[in-house]
Amino acid sequence: MSLAALRSLHALIGDALDDIERIYQDASLDVPATTPTTPYTVLTSPCTPYRRRPPPSDEDEDDDHNPRFPTSQVPKTPSRGRDGGPGVSVDLRMLDFPALDSPYYPTESHSPEADAAESLASHPDVMAATNRIVAACGQISATVHRPFLTLCDAAMGYHLPACLRFLEASHTVEILRTAGPNGMHVRELSRHLDVDEGKLSHILRLLATHHITREVRPNVFANNRISAIIDSGRSPEELRRSSQNKYENTNGIAAFINLCTDELFKSSAYLVDCYLPSFSTKKGDEHPMHAPFNVAFDTSIPYFEWLEQPGNEARLRRFGPAMTGTAAWEVPGAIVSAFPWLDLPAGALVVDVGGGIGSTSMLLAHTFPHLKFVIQDRPQVAEHGVNAWRERCPEMLESGRAAFLGHDFFLPQPPLLMPGSAKPMTPSIYLMRVITHDWPDEFVTKILLNLRVSAGPETKLLLADHILPLACYDEDLDEDMSEDPLPGAIRSLAPEGSPLLANLGKANANAYWMDLTMRATFNAQERTLREMAALTLTAGWKIVDVVHAEGSLFGHMTAVPVEIPSASMALLGPPHSAAGAPTTDQGGARTRSGSVTSGSGTIRMDSTFGTLSSLPTEEAIRKPTRKDRRPLIPWWRGRKDSQTSKNAKVITPERASDVAKDQKGRPRLAIVTNSPAPEANPRVSFRSPTFRTSSMVHIPAPPDSDRTAVSSPETTPDSCKVEHNAILQSALLPAPEGPMLLPALEPAPPVKLRSQPSRTGLRKKASQVFEFSKASVASLRSAALGVTSPSSPVPPVPPIPPLAPSSPRPSATTHGAELTRETTRHPHSEEGGGLASSALKSLKKMRSRSQLGLSPVSVETRAVRPVRLDEARQEPEAD
Numbered sequence: 105m106s107l108a109a110l111r112s113l114h115a116l117i118g119d120a121l122d123d124i125e126r127i128y129q130d131a132s133l134d135v136p137a138t139t140p141t142t143p144y145t146v147l148t149s150p151c152t153p154y155r156r157r158p159p160p161s162d163e164d165e166d167d168d169h170n171p172r173f174p175t176s177q178v179p180k181t182p183s184r185g186r187d188g189g190p191g192v193s194v195d196l197r198m199l200d201f202p203a204l205d206s207p208y209y210p211t212e213s214h215s216p217e218a219d220a221a222e223s224l225a226s227h228p229d230v231m232a233a234t235n236r237i238v239a240a241c242g243q244i245s246a247t248v249h250r251p252f253l254t255l256c257d258a259a260m261g262y263h264l265p266a267c268l269r270f271l272e273a274s275h276t277v278e279i280l281r282t283a284g285p286n287g288m289h290v291r292e293l294s295r296h297l298d299v300d301e302g303k304l305s306h307i308l309r310l311l312a313t314h315h316i317t318r319e320v321r322p323n324v325f326a327n328n329r330i331s332a333i334i335d336s337g338r339s340p341e342e343l344r345r346s347s348q349n350k351y352e353n354t355n356g357i358a359a360f361i362n363l364c365t366d367e368l369f370k371s372s373a374y375l376v377d378c379y380l381p382s383f384s385t386k387k388g389d390e391h392p393m394h395a396p397f398n399v400a401f402d403t404s405i406p407y408f409e410w411l412e413q414p415g416n417e418a419r420l421r422r423f424g425p426a427m428t429g430t431a432a433w434e435v436p437g438a439i440v441s442a443f444p445w446l447d448l449p450a451g452a453l454v455v456d457v458g459g460g461i462g463s464t465s466m467l468l469a470h471t472f473p474h475l476k477f478v479i480q481d482r483p484q485v486a487e488h489g490v491n492a493w494r495e496r497c498p499e500m501l502e503s504g505r506a507a508f509l510g511h512d513f514f515l516p517q518p519p520l521l522m523p524g525s526a527k528p529m530t531p532s533i534y535l536m537r538v539i540t541h542d543w544p545d546e547f548v549t550k551i552l553l554n555l556r557v558s559a560g561p562e563t564k565l566l567l568a569d570h571i572l573p574l575a576c577y578d579e580d581l582d583e584d585m586s587e588d589p590l591p592g593a594i595r596s597l598a599p600e601g602s603p604l605l606a607n608l609g610k611a612n613a614n615a616y617w618m619d620l621t622m623r624a625t626f627n628a629q630e631r632t633l634r635e636m637a638a639l640t641l642t643a644g645w646k647i648v649d650v651v652h653a654e655g656s657l658f659g660h661m662t663a664v665p666v667e668i669p670s671a672s673m674a675l676l677g678p679p680h681s682a683a684g685a686p687t688t689d690q691g692g693a694r695t696r697s698g699s700v701t702s703g704s705g706t707i708r709m710d711s712t713f714g715t716l717s718s719l720p721t722e723e724a725i726r727k728p729t730r731k732d733r734r735p736l737i738p739w740w741r742g743r744k745d746s747q748t749s750k751n752a753k754v755i756t757p758e759r760a761s762d763v764a765k766d767q768k769g770r771p772r773l774a775i776v777t778n779s780p781a782p783e784a785n786p787r788v789s790f791r792s793p794t795f796r797t798s799s800m801v802h803i804p805a806p807p808d809s810d811r812t813a814v815s816s817p818e819t820t821p822d823s824c825k826v827e828h829n830a831i832l833q834s835a836l837l838p839a840p841e842g843p844m845l846l847p848a849l850e851p852a853p854p855v856k857l858r859s860q861p862s863r864t865g866l867r868k869k870a871s872q873v874f875e876f877s878k879a880s881v882a883s884l885r886s887a888a889l890g891v892t893s894p895s896s897p898v899p900p901v902p903p904i905p906p907l908a909p910s911s912p913r914p915s916a917t918t919h920g921a922e923l924t925r926e927t928t929r930h931p932h933s934e935e936g937g938g939l940a941s942s943a944l945k946s947l948k949k950m951r952s953r954s955q956l957g958l959s960p961v962s963v964e965t966r967a968v969r970p971v972r973l974d975e976a977r978q979e980p981e982a983d
């Protein structure tokens with residue numbers, strides 16, 4: 105049986121190689137490649153044995169299309185003329201799959217053939233085939249290797265990240281680059297690095313054994329195709345002088361490798377110590393984001409906050425570029441075919457929630473000129489976004505097609521008034537790309553609830569994230585299907601009848617590495633589709649469609665609004681003490697770490713939220729779909745023209761923190777209350793443990809309002825002004841019926857202002873603010889799924905305390921600030937039209953989607969004054 109399975113796996117490899125060979129051959133002959141096949145085949149039965157495809161018939165094997173062509177052959181091939189005619193005959197070398205021994209440095213120029221060969225390796229059909237090969241090889245080796253040795257590989261694999269870190273941190277890749285293909289003797293390398301040559305040879309040999317470097321001759325090592333992509337492009341001399349800026353303006357892969365093999369690797373080692381009760385030290389583990397990282401580094405503060413501690417400056421600087429390095433997870437442009445964008449009416453609004461500097465929106469805005477975009481992120485990030493778009497496509501901002509809005513996604517969505525529209529717009533799409541994997545479940549519920557309550561019946565939620573398949577055939581789906589089918593659910597990714605693991609094992613390992621990385625660092629996670637479906641239902645969103653790119657676990661899930669489980673509504677309600685009075689001391693804005701920030705600058709989150717710091721390249725904008733086989737710029741090549749610019753605006757940590765304070769160093773913030781206006785001086789009439797200011801101004805309320813607001817608007821930074829105003833205005837309107845969504849602070853008798861609360865105090869507060877019982881969330885979920893029996897009612901969920909308006913946080917931007925001037929493109933230019941039609945063509949090929957009707961929605965809406973987005977561009981007015 106085993107041998108049969110091995111033969112079956114072997115046959116699968118043969119077929120996959122045939123597929124790859126054919127695509128390279130087609131590309132060599134300049135013939136359009138076959139249209140990529142639809143995403144994953146859904147297995148109906150795992151029982152049909154996998155059989156090798158029959159060899160091509162004689163008819164197929166004409167000279168031009170022989171899939172087994174010798175790679176050294178140099179055929180004559182007609183190149184097509186401008187009009188598609190025959191053109192002139194030229195010599196063309198057959199394209200070959202890139203060789204493992206040949207470095208392909210990201211920052212060097214290569215022959216067109218080498219570029220094309222590398223680019224084709226990202227072709228969706230090639231990726232699908234290589235996935236099958238990697239999965240099969242992994243499974244064959246697990247089958248035939250001695251189990252003890254396989255376990256040794258797993259148990260001692262920790263040396264691999266250690267040696268990889270050595271390779272990267274010692275800049276050996278850059279040194280070996282100078283040695284060329286003949287490599288360098290460890291003796292010479294030892295002189296460069298001042299490290300014992302014996303140690304060097306053994307480290308490099310371990311890496312060579314895992315195909316990460318190459319031992320050319322005894323003790324002589326060279327880079328290969330794998331080590332080469334870590335090359336920063338800097339000279340060894342430059343790096344020896346100072347390696348501080350090694351990752352600036354690179355493709356970020358070296359930074360990502362350094363991040364993974366440093367604190368993320370060390371954190372993972374403490375997984376057992378953190379999770380097993382008998383090992384757990386309990387220190388700080390009540391914090392919702394407590395993770396192995398905290399045990400490893402003996403700290404109770406969350407990762408991002410820790411990154412900003414003195415001593416971690418280099419790590420902090422590295423984080424932004426490292427995120428840029430992860431761009432390869434998603435197939436470029438997959439978002440374009442992930443949703444029927446062309447079906448949206450002209451002027452439809454897409455709100456990119458946590459949209460960073462708008463990389464995804466920019467791609468969509470260029471491809472779909474009929475859509476409008478609002479990109480929301482933390483104020484500092486939104487500010488970078490505005491700068492980046494002003495450089496690249498100012499017309500989008502000026503025409504009102506796109507706008508940035510500083511907004512904390514843990515707060516209610518403000519109504520949006522786009523320039524030219526008389527009423528607030530209801531978004532057609534809320535887009536959330538790689539947001540949910542950053543947060544534990546209860547945080548995701550809260551974010552999605554805020555979107556849900558402001559959604560219209562036609563609004564859709566588009567989630568882009570890894571979707572983890574099970575490692576086995578998903579039999580439970582059959583049961584699920586009988587009731588309410590889970591669209592896009594996949595029983596297996598393996599070709600029908602093959603003995604491959606259902607999730608393609610080693611081929612897809614990266615998504616599972618990421619899952620554990622999020623766990624080990626933030627107590628967050630990647631999720632299965634079932635987990636996502638259950639989680640979104642807790643917030644009144646139902647997933648109705650899922651689209652995967654070929655060969656990728658990155659998926660796009662479309663959800664529609666459904667009824668919000670009544671238990672979830674409690675998460676939005678105003679907190680009341682037993683006596684019914686509003687709670688008193690929960691001010692502050694929530695940060696990723698669950699901490700409470702004050703305007704007076706306690707916790708600096710800055711650019712360390714995983715924001716991608718690059719906008720899409722011009723090539724990506726021009727050729728947005730991955731199905732286009734022509735973009736011969738591989739993703740791992742740094743954009744030379746985006747690396748430097750005379751106009752690049754660099755925001756230094758000093759400058760960034762300056763902008764969060766006024767000239768006198770006072771914090772910029774606002775406090776609102778649902779209590780009557782205080783008689784006394786508001787400066788001393790309001791007590792908040794986290795807000796301290798000396799410049800409070802009382803905002804008079806309309807006559808019929810029983811609320812008041814206290815603020816320091818003259819010190820509110822531009823980027824926060826819209827949000828700040830919205831909060832104040834809504835606070836001053838008459839109280840709506842039903843749940844109060846706005847934060848409230850209790851006026852207190854005049855007190856002497858205490859000193860700034862300690863960070864420990866804030867952390868403690870954060871734990872209280874986010875104390876959800878796991879049981880409550882689980883039962884919420886069951887309720888949402890409708891599986892709770894009447895005899896087991898949903899236990900009440902502790903109400904979430906109120907959130908104060910997000911206060912600006914001092915910023916210490918180290919990445920994302922080097923934004924460059926690019927060629928300006930107009931959305932209605934000819935190119936834009938061409939893009940739309942090419943997008944239309946590619947969308948026509950999309951598979952059909954399930955069209956589900958919307959369930960009736962019962963959500964209470966708030967009476968809140970709309971936010972005019974064009975106001976965001978105006979200078980702040982002193983109130």
Ligand SMILES: C[S@@+](CC[C@H](N)C(=O)[O-])C[C@H]1O[C@@H](n2cnc3c(N)ncnc32)[C@H](O)[C@@H]1O
Pocket residue numbers: 457458459460461463464480481482485511512513514536537538539542694695696713714715716
């Ligand atoms: C992993 S990045 C994703 C960025 C963007 N969607 C993309 O695909 O490139 C997570 C984003 O969430 C943003 N973020 C984190 N906390 C936030 C909050 N409370 N409110 C709004 N945005 C937040 C970060 O600034 C960051 O831009």
